[in-house]
Amino acid sequence: MKIVMIEPINISMMKIEEYRQRFEAEGHQLIAYSKRAEDDQEMIKRVKDADILIIANQPLSAEVINSAENLKMISVAFTGFDHIAMEACRENDILVSNSSGYANQAVAELAFGLTIGLMRNIKDSDEAVRASKTRAGLNGNELAGKNFGIIGFGAIGQKTARIADAFGCKILVDDHKKHQLGKELGVEYLPIAELLRKSDIVSLHVPLKDSTVDLIDAEKIALMKKSAILINTARGSVVNSEALAKALNKEEIAGAGIDVFEMEPPIPEDHPLLNAKNTILTPHTAFATEEAFIKRAEIVFANIEAWFKEESQNVVS
Template sequence: MKIVMIEPINISMMKIEEYRQRFEAEGHQLTAYSNRAKDEAEMIKRAEAADIIIIANQPLSAEVINACPNLKMISVAFTGFDHLAMEACRENDILVANASGYANQAVAELVFGLTIDLMRKIKDSDQAVRAGETRAGLIGNELAGKNFGIVGFGSIGQKTARIADAFGCNILVDNHKKHQSGEELEVEYLELDELMQKSDIVSLHVPLKEATENLIDAEKIALMKKSAILINTARGPVVDSQALAEALNKEEIAGAGIDVFEMEPPIPGDHPLLNAQNTILTPHTAFATEEAFLKRAEIVFTNIETWLAGKPQNVVS
């Protein structure tokens, strides 16, 4: 089988060589590119002879998929797969497997990095010290005892809940799907509107699909406490950015920590959140730790090995 990694997945060439030798020992060929293709024509050139391709979060269109007649399997080095033309994969009988779970810890940790930064005014405190100022106006709030609302209670949502529990928070979860960990943590299940009303922190962990696009719109934001903050490490389009920016600038909510946008960074200079008050923005880094990248690579290549062995795992529909 010809396996092509059509964009880098943030592991060293030494590690790639280990995987190459692993596959060559089984009679397969691994080609790995160290940069992204500049356009679809270049993507097709890289992938057209492949039986299996590995891709991270570069969009993969139907045009590219249809130009690869030998393609049988795609191993996605990401949890989300909304950047793939899934209908074209189904039409061409191409199996897609993702790297589910690789960044659970990394994403959950950034949730609390953003939360604590906002609640304890860390960014502003740093600027105050550098400007020779005091702590005046920088008195923050503790996490303990706060209502921590989690929208989306999958693996990352559950990991986030466990950390919130360790901080002494009361955990509220949108009433969508119950899990054993919810019983262990004694979470309170609520409808989304009530969760938005009662939470001091709202953290989003839902996938992007038709039902979740603009899930957090002006109406939902208006339900939040004036003292509440919103954290989004899920998908950018889950939140109406314009509505959020307006609420922040009118001080209708206290702050927001945003790692994801409607597009991959760099984001355009006229994006509404760039000029919003009390906002911390990060360039889609929640998943990006060295530990997570190593876990991701192992899942990506193991997905291929299990598929070759007739026992596919992490298959997405």
């Protein structure tokens, strides 16, 4: 079968060659592109005759999917799959597997990097030193004893909870399910409105779907403490950026750490969060660690090998 890696997945050419040789020994062909396609027409050329696609987070349209007449399986080098035209996959009986779990630790760690950055004024402190200033006005806050609200208590949310517990936080969760970890950590389960009212830090870990678009809107933000901060390492569209920017600029909440936006960076110059007060913005980098990329590649190719054995794993369609 013809396996096409339609875009780079941040592993070395040496590692790609190892996988290529492994598949060739089993009678398959692996083609790996080193750059993203610039448009759908280039994508259509790349997927021609492909039986299996490997893709990270480059959008995969219905037009491209429908053009790939031999396509049977897509292994997504990403946890989310909202960038893929899933309806076209279902219509064409194409199995889609994702790489869920590869970046759980990486994302949870960045959520805390953003949290500590905001609570200890790290960005402003760095600027103060470079401008020959003192620590005047830069007193921060400690995490210990704070209410750490987690919206979305899946694998990443639970990793985040473990770290929050290590910092001495009280953990609040909106999920109605009673997880074993929740019992272990003494989690308090609350409706989302009450969680927002009580939390000092709110960290988002939900997938993007119809029910989570604008989950955190002006009404929800208005429930938060003036001293609270919002962390989003989930999906950009889960938060209404315009409402968040207005709340920040009016000092209705204390700060926000944002790694994800409605589009992939670079974000437009007029994006509301670029001029919002007390923000730390990162260019969708939560998942991007060397360790995570190695794990991701292992899952991507294991998905394909499992499919060959009719033992499909990580199936999302």
